[in-house]
Amino acid sequence: DAMVIQNPRYQVTQFGKPVTLSCSQTLNHNVMYWYQQKSSQAPKLLFHYYDKDFNNEADTPDNFQSRRPNTSFCFLDIRSPGLGDAAMYLCATSRDLAGIETQYFGPGTRLLVL
């Protein structure tokens, strides 16, 4: 029944070692989002895809990249993780950007940087 799936659920990486987080959806939604949530903080939007169109938030560091090879999958690449990048990374989807569409969140990937 899972609609938004994230893998892995927990990821440990070393300082500076590239890491990729995965998100897939069975909802056939047009929009996929990546959020970063640090401990006891609100989720912060990093970027989103509307279909194949990529939209980066102005304050998202260059260290964070994303790919969406098809409707179902979206990846978050962290090129050189720093200690400050340790966080929960949440993927979300919505049918459209129209504002009335609920965002459905995946279970998240908790990233630890050693």
Added chain:
Amino acid sequence: ELKVEQNPLFLSMQEGKNYTIYCNYSTTSDRLYWYRQDPGKSLESLFVLLSNGAVKQEGRLMASLDTKARLSTLHITAAVHDLSATYFCAVDRGKAAGNKLTFGGGTRVLVKP
């Protein structure tokens, strides 16, 4: 820039009593969402409020939106332990901003027996 503030940041509740969480935002928006997050878990959608005066209720939770006051409230009636969680409001930034969401800082709720 849209700012979203929640009050209080932490709420210790007694079972059976009523409480309210407030969500204020700084610029015009007529779409607001409430989410629940359990520790270490993802966000679960509670309510979508799409117009001024909108009121939604589910079980012991009721949410309302006053777009003129730029205020939403989440009211908890007769709190029970399983409502312990962190509650986030999120405001739609509007069509010009791609209808992206800005989240409030969250209200951590602990319901004690």
